[in-house]
Amino acid sequence: xxxxxxPEGPRQLRKGRAKASxxxxxxxxxxxxxxxxxxxxxxxxxxxxDGRAVETAVVVERPLTLFLNGQEIxxxxxxxxxxxYLAVGYLLNQNMLHPExxxxxxxxxxxxxxxxxxxxRQTNYxxxxxxxxxxxxxxxxxxxxDLMEKFETVKLPAEAVLKTSWxxxxxxxxxxxxxxxxxxxxxxxxVLCEGDxxxxxxxxxxxxxxxxxxxxxMLLHGIGPEDKIFYTTGRLTSEMVIKTVQxxxxxxxxxxxxxxxxxxxxxxxxxxxxGRAKGKRFVALAGAERLVFDHDPEAxxxxxxxxxxxxGRADDAA
Amino acid sequence: xxxxxxPEGPRQLRKGRAKASxxxxxxxxxxxxxxxxxxxxxxxxxxxxDGRAVETAVVVERPLTLFLNGQEIxxxxxxxxxxxYLAVGYLLNQNMLHPExxxxxxxxxxxxxxxxxxxxRQTNYxxxxxxxxxxxxxxxxxxxxDLMEKFETVKLPAEAVLKTSWxxxxxxxxxxxxxxxxxxxxxxxxVLCEGDxxxxxxxxxxxxxxxxxxxxxMLLHGIGPEDKIFYTTGRLTSEMVIKTVQxxxxxxxxxxxxxxxxxxxxxxxxxxxxGRAKGKRFVALAGAERLVFDHDPEAxxxxxxxxxxxxGRADDAA
Numbered sequence: 228x229x230x231x232x233x234p235e236g237p238r239q240l241r242k243g244r245a246k247a248s249x250x251x252x253x254x255x256x257x258x259x260x261x262x263x264x265x266x267x268x269x270x271x272x273x274x275x276x277d278g279r280a281v282e283t284a285v286v287v288e289r290p291l292t293l294f295l296n297g298q299e300i301x302x303x304x305x306x307x308x309x310x311x312y313l314a315v316g317y318l319l320n321q322n323m324l325h326p327e328x329x330x331x332x333x334x335x336x337x338x339x340x341x342x343x344x345x346x347x348r349q350t351n352y353x354x355x356x357x358x359x360x361x362x363x364x365x366x367x368x369x370x371x372x373d374l375m376e377k378f379e380t381v382k383l384p385a386e387a388v389l390k391t392s393w394x395x396x397x398x399x400x401x402x403x404x405x406x407x408x409x410x411x412x413x414x415x416x417x418v419l420c421e422g423d424x425x426x427x428x429x430x431x432x433x434x435x436x437x438x439x440x441x442x443x444x445m446l447l448h449g450i451g452p453e454d455k456i457f458y459t460t461g462r463l464t465s466e467m468v469i470k471t472v473q474x475x476x477x478x479x480x481x482x483x484x485x486x487x488x489x490x491x492x493x494x495x496x497x498x499x500x501x502g503r504a505k506g507k508r509f510v511a512l513a514g515a516e517r518l519v520f521d522h523d524p525e526a527x528x529x530x531x532x533x534x535x536x537x538x539g540r541a542d543d544a545a
Numbered sequence: 546x547x548x549x550x551x552p553e554g555p556r557q558l559r560k561g562r563a564k565a566s567x568x569x570x571x572x573x574x575x576x577x578x579x580x581x582x583x584x585x586x587x588x589x590x591x592x593x594x595d596g597r598a599v600e601t602a603v604v605v606e607r608p609l610t611l612f613l614n615g616q617e618i619x620x621x622x623x624x625x626x627x628x629x630y631l632a633v634g635y636l637l638n639q640n641m642l643h644p645e646x647x648x649x650x651x652x653x654x655x656x657x658x659x660x661x662x663x664x665x666r667q668t669n670y671x672x673x674x675x676x677x678x679x680x681x682x683x684x685x686x687x688x689x690x691d692l693m694e695k696f697e698t699v700k701l702p703a704e705a706v707l708k709t710s711w712x713x714x715x716x717x718x719x720x721x722x723x724x725x726x727x728x729x730x731x732x733x734x735x736v737l738c739e740g741d742x743x744x745x746x747x748x749x750x751x752x753x754x755x756x757x758x759x760x761x762x763m764l765l766h767g768i769g770p771e772d773k774i775f776y777t778t779g780r781l782t783s784e785m786v787i788k789t790v791q792x793x794x795x796x797x798x799x800x801x802x803x804x805x806x807x808x809x810x811x812x813x814x815x816x817x818x819x820g821r822a823k824g825k826r827f828v829a830l831a832g833a834e835r836l837v838f839d840h841d842p843e844a845x846x847x848x849x850x851x852x853x854x855x856x857g858r859a860d861d862a863a
Contacts, residue, residue: 272830285807
């Protein structure tokens with residue numbers, strides 16, 4: 228698996244502060260999964276329930292070790308499509324990189340499975356790396372201490388709205404666009420949206436990676452969070468709420484359910500938290516004041532089966 | 546949330562080596578979720594798609610900090626039902642506790658949200674704690690280095706078998722017994738099985754916790770792994786395969802999908818890996834030689850909808 232080149236060819240290293248660009252310039256699905264990329268799935272031979280030989284696609288999972296200015300931070304298991312966005316987003320969401328930091332270089336060595344981020348500011352997170360919190364993910368969850376340090380200072384924009392008609396449209400668009408999920412299952416998706424338009428759709432074996440890749444893209448391309456909606460296929464846990472709030476995004480939507488602490492933190496931060504969102508159905512457990520009920524409750528159908536996450540693989544990303 | 550007493554009352558601290566008991570003594574569902582436990586779910590008020598007030602159950606998620614002989618190891622987010630099994634299983638699966646270790650005490654302080662495991666052997670895992678690998682879970686995934694150190698030495702029993710008729714029965718039993726999943730969603734389940742009998746059913750907000758709680762129970766009650774089947778609602782990632790192999794269990798079954806590295810490691814270790822198991826359907830991508838096709842392919846129906854994981858919440862544990 229080493230020695231591969233990134234899916235869209237080596238991206239130019241960005242030197243200097245991320246500059247603000249016009250968010251309106253982002254096309255629908257400006258970034259989306261590439262299920263045709265041969266390096267993201269493998270075909271594996273097996274047998275089915277009747278002993279017949281079958282061949283099936285499975286997603287890859289490969290290590291990527293992240294260094295910040297000479298300090299080894301963490302080794303991540305990822306599909307490996309956007310190591311630069313993943314690295315920057317991870318550091319940002321861990322408060323090891325600040326939005327105002329000047330990034331001097333991001334070097335990806337595909338063979339060594341290493342990504343190195345260099346900043347103008349000297350960094351040393353030895354103390355921080357000692358503090359570990361295991362989160363509620365479905366694998367070994369750990370965040371380094373101080374994830375809350377930024378959380379409490381964030382002020383989410385009150386004027387942002389979520390029209391209920393958008394939820395139906397977003398769900399339909401996201402779940403019908405080609406994806407690794409539809410190709411191979413066993414993967415999480417996160418989507419940055421604006422109104423009823425999905426802008427950035429990232430997938431990864433770890434949901435945390437999908438979130439971080441979006442955060443990295445937003446920083447490096449100067450995308451503002453104020454008018455955005457964050458859509459995830461995963462659960463609304465404390466970690467997911469903390470990350471969304473830290474990213475400054477006022478609305479978090481999921482097809483999945485809630486944990487009690489996720490709800491509590493969303494209320495504290497004034498985040499709009501919508502879960503169990505399938506077709507026209509949903510439950511909002513925090514920040515309902517941003518909801519605009521603009522759909523006709525009688526007219527709209529339930530989710531079209533063709534736009535559900537594949538029922539035969541409904542638990543696949545679990 | 547602090548100050549609670551454990552769901553089944555404080556368990557007696559076990560002193561001394563775990564002694565082998567008769568595995569046959571384990572009744573079906575000897576341990577299973579208690580959705581009626583008021584401390585495991587909370588009822589939260591919200592609004593639905595039509596703006597109507599609704600109240601819904603959500604699972605709790607609370608921190609638990611683990612110490613081993615005075616050294617702080619990790620803080621876990623858990624539902625908190627079995628802190629002692631979780632602590633022991635975590636340490637065991639991280640190779641910080643050896644099966645032959647004498648456990649002097651396990652102290653749970655519900656108010657401080659702390660569990661302390663003390664062993665006869667002096668331990669110091671400072672170096673190990675520095676090495677972090679983020680796994681493919683759906684939250685921040687991290688395992689400490691050397692998770693592979695034991696993996697390569699494990700020899701799984703070749704004589705273990707998996708009858709295809711058991712898969713149908715197990716799935717039916719597991720998905721119809723009362724659970725936090727059916728009550729509130731957004732939770733993972735792991736089940737230790739023998740033949741077509743589910744023995745230990747653990748749930749947790751983190752799948753890794755559910756696995757660790759089973760490992761802890763097995764050690765403390767001397768349950769052997771050789772003739773067991775491990776059933777999980779989560780994906781078959783590298784981490785899941787490594788843990789199952791380390792636990793010495795020869796067969797791993799999931800309703801969910803695979804990652805390529807999970808399949809590769811299962812092949813290396815000689816683990817039987819069955820995924821996308823719903824009703825009579827499944828795909829085996831490793832160790833198919835342990836399969837015994839004893840069901841009548843014509844006679845058996847697909848999974849009864851009543852025994853599926855709730856379709857409305859199919860992604861809930863994602």
